[in-house]
Every structure is written in C-alpha cells, then in structure tokens.
Amino acid sequence: MNIFTNTRLLTGLFLLAVFMGAGPGLHLINPDFADPQANFTTLGLPTIYLWGLFWYVIQFGVILIGYRCHWSKQDDD
C-alpha cells in the first residue's frame, strides 16, 4: 500500500490525527491532575504539548502529500 497514492489512507490518517491530537485521543496520555504521582512532562516538554506537535506533523505531512500528488489542477483557468 503506497501512502503517496492511496487517498483513502491519507484521508483516514488526517482524520485520525484530528481525532487524536485535539480530541478524545488526548485521554490516552492526559495526566490526572489530582494524582500526586502523575508525570506531566516528556523530554522536558509538557506531555500534551508534545502530543499536539506530533499530530500536527502527521496532519501537515498529509496536506503536503495531498498538495503535491492529489489536489486537482483541472479547474484552473
């Protein structure tokens, strides 16, 4: 399966990034503020900030592939 040509895979990946980044996916890594043992940072950055950056890279990667390979040029004047 070629990620550069499979539009369904790209669409799915983008939607996943939207859902995971600033969405319910956050539950997976969100530290509980009431837990005294909770760890709020990863690699020196706030964990949820790093999480957001990671999903942004995925989102932008998909957009870049879409721009280069898929976005239609047929209706240009």
Next chain:
Amino acid sequence: MTESIGTGLGNAPYVMLVLYLGLLLVFGILGYRKREADDEEDYFLAGRSQGWVVSSLTIMATFFSSFALLGAPGMVYRDGVVFALFSLNVPVAGVAIYLLGSRIRRAGREGGFLTPADMIAAHYQAPVSLRLLVALVGLLYTVPYVVMQIQAGGIVSQQLFGRDSFETGACVLALITMLYIMVGGMRSVAWTDAVQGGLLVGGMLLAGIAAVWVLGGPAAFFRAVAELPPRSLSAPGTSGRWTPEVLFTASLFASLGSMIQPAQWMRFYAARSSQVLRRSALIFAAVLTLCFFFGVMLVGLGGQVLYPLVDALGNYSYDAAGRVLPHALVGQSAYEFDQILVVVLKNHLPKLMGPLGAVIASLILVAILAAAMSTADSNLHALSALVTHDIYNQFIRPQASQRERVWIGRALIAVVTTLALVLVVIAHRSDSNPLSMIVILGLLAIAFSTQLLPLTVDMLFLKRGTRQGAIAGLIGGIVTIFFLSPFFPMLAGATFGSLLQTMRGMIDTGAWGLVVNVTLFVVVSFLTARTPQRSVAR
C-alpha cells in the same frame, strides 16, 4: 524622551503606530486607485482577480484576529497548555480552503455569485427564505466578531496609554478601519490585509520568542513551565472547561465555521484560480499553525510562570461567581486574562533589551492592532455586501443602480461600525461586562457560522437536501445556539440552567447546534418532495 503614560516603552509605540497607520492609508488609497469599475463586483470581490500572495495573506489575516493574538494567549494563561492544542484547528481550516474553497470559487464564477446567500438561494431555489436566513447567520457571526476586534483596540490602548484610554483606542481602531473599507472596498481590504497578515505572522512568532527569551531561553523556559500547577499541564485546564471532547468539537468546528463565514466565502469567489487557493491552503496550514504553537501559545505559558495564578500555598483566587482570577498585575477581573501578552511585553522586554526591546514590544502591539483591524475590515466589508446585495437589492430597491448599491454598502459599514463601537463602550462601562473574554465571544460567533456547514457540504458534494430541509436545519441550529449562549440566561434567568450547563460541558455550543441542524436537515429533506434544483456545483 517623554515616557508614554503607563508604559515603559518610551515613544516607540507612537512611532510604530504612525508608521503602521500611514502604511494602511497608502495601501487603502492604492486599492482605490486600482479599481476597474464603480460596480458591485469590483467593490465586493475585487473583480475576481486576486493572486495567491494577496489571497493567502488576506485569508490568513481574516482568520487570525484578536482571538489569535490576545484571546489565545489569554486562554492559555488561564487554562494552561491544553488550550495550545487548539492550534490543531488550523490545518483543518487549511484543508477546508482547498476542499470547500475551490468548489465555491468555481461555482461563484459560473453563477456570477457575490455573497454566500446568492449561491445557497440559487441551489435550493429559495430566493426569499434562505437568502434572509443566510444573511441572518452572516449578521450573527459578523457583529460579535467585529465587536471583539474593536474591544481588542481598547485593550491594547489601555495597556499602552493607561486604563482610561480604552474607549479612545476602540474609537480610533473603529474609525480608521471604517474609513479605508469605505474608500477602497475589497481591493483595499485585501491589500491592507496583506500588509497586516505579514505583520501579524511576524508579531505572533516574535511574541513567542520574546516570552521564551524573558525566561532565559528554551531550556529555562520549559523547566519553569514544568513547575506550573498540575491543572495548567493537563486537560481540562484550570477552569475545567477544556475536556478533550469540548476541545475537539470547538477546534474542529472553529476551523470549518471560520472558513465558511461570509468574509472567507467571498475571498474564495475573489480568487483568480483554484491554484491560488491550493497554495493558500498549504501556506495557511504550515505557517499559521507554527505561529500558534511556537508563538502566542508560549506567551500564555510564560505568563503563568511570570504572573502565577496560584499563591505560595498553591491556592487559586476566585471572584464571587467562582471564576478563577488572573494575577493582580495582569487584571482585576475574570475577563482580563486577555491582557497577558501586552503585560509580558511592556513589563519585561524593555528591561531585558533596552530600546530594542521597546521597539520589538511596540511592533508586536501594532501586530495585535493589525490582527484586529484585518478581521474587522473583512467582516464589515462582507456584512455590507450581505445587507446591500441580499436585502436592499433583493427586497427594498431592486432597481437601484450599481453606484447606488456601492454607496449603500459604504453607509452600512459606517452604521454597523458605530453600532459595534457603542456595544463595546456600553459593555466596558458595565460592571458585569457581558462581552466577556475574546475567545468565548469568538467561539459563539463561529458557532453561528458553523450552521452553514450542512448546507455547504450538501450543495458542493451530496446534492440530496431539499429547500425545506435546509430551512428547518438552519433555524434549528440558530435557535439551539441561542439557548446555549450567555444571552439566554440574561433573558430567561435560571430556566433550564442545569440542563444547559451540562450540555455546554459535554461538547461545544456550535456542535450542539450542528447536531440539531443536521438531524432536522436530514429528516425534513427525507420527508419532503425534492424540488428540482439547479445544482450550482459540478
């Protein structure tokens, strides 16, 4: 050198302001001189000839308002790092520029449409009801958005020239914006937006760099941030508002709602080709998200370090209504978190960097004005198109000449700006300030424009809905948002208070509107006979 009242920035803000306003004036006049005809298409859509540089900058500048430069850092200052994830709505908006924008542009060119209502009314063959409803949605989006930009002018002025200058700042911002839109129409708006777009992108990044610098560089900055209270480093944040579900719906629909609001819709019509919109989408997703993540969001986090919300024992301060309060040096009420960027800049940069710091701080403050003015001008301009074209031309004086229509548009800009200014001043003088924080007001405006989403998707892709379905959905969505807005309790007191509170805590207000809207749209479309439609989109 004479000190500005209440700031340590010297004369730098005055110099920057004069340069900036002078530049706006020059571009406004250039836009006017470049006009090709004194007709509606030229005044409202710049003759549908915008290239990619101007288009991408005007789309960015319209999207990024005081919400980005004051509201977002203010919300991060209040709620912590969770609101930084709101930045992820920007790539979604970028995709919408391509997916929705290029289809809207093509349909607009083929149908000769000027406003969103033109296209929707033509598709559903509802020249009266839907045209009026779409114009109403435009109004419900535009007025609060213009109000919050004028408010931002007041906030910046208050910080620069002292607490008494709020109203003067709001008046000056409103007056200058109003003048250059009235003179040059879309071309002036887009050209000045291009200047302002560049300025605000620079300002946002510079603000982030400044915040990190003030705290001693990236390593020291993030070490200090790691010591913030647990609520600032996790969802749902200090106030408890940003659960992952509320964040998801707010950021998803903020991006889509912002991209189909009337001013952006008209920018799609105005683009010269779909290549313009493809490039705009890419630039938008790359540049603006980074400006958020590495720019203004860091100011909010740095603000929490410099001006903690908790005392030495880790306790928050609350007002009588139970809302968290900012640090006393930032503001006195729960509505003053938005001032954090200005406070950080004026209190720290000049101390750290001397005159250069004052210049950088002044440049960022001018960028805030640019963000506010570029959004206010686009929205005022779109509003004048909506009322002139969709109401005056259609129902009041269909025989009006092109020249008369343009002049009516200009008069409307003056009336709406004055109205918005009066609202800002009244709210500022009231103790409870019903306009509250910029982000809250912005999300409410976006909630209204999001109600155009089902119609837009159906019109451009599915083509299955009916006129009756569209009308029912739109009315249902608008009414739902009104019930969930802060205005309903003002009229109805505590009626349904706990139910509405629970609903607001589950997902964003706009998403609730959309749930009702889509349900009604689908059910009523299914039940009503399909009217033969003129499909506007290929």
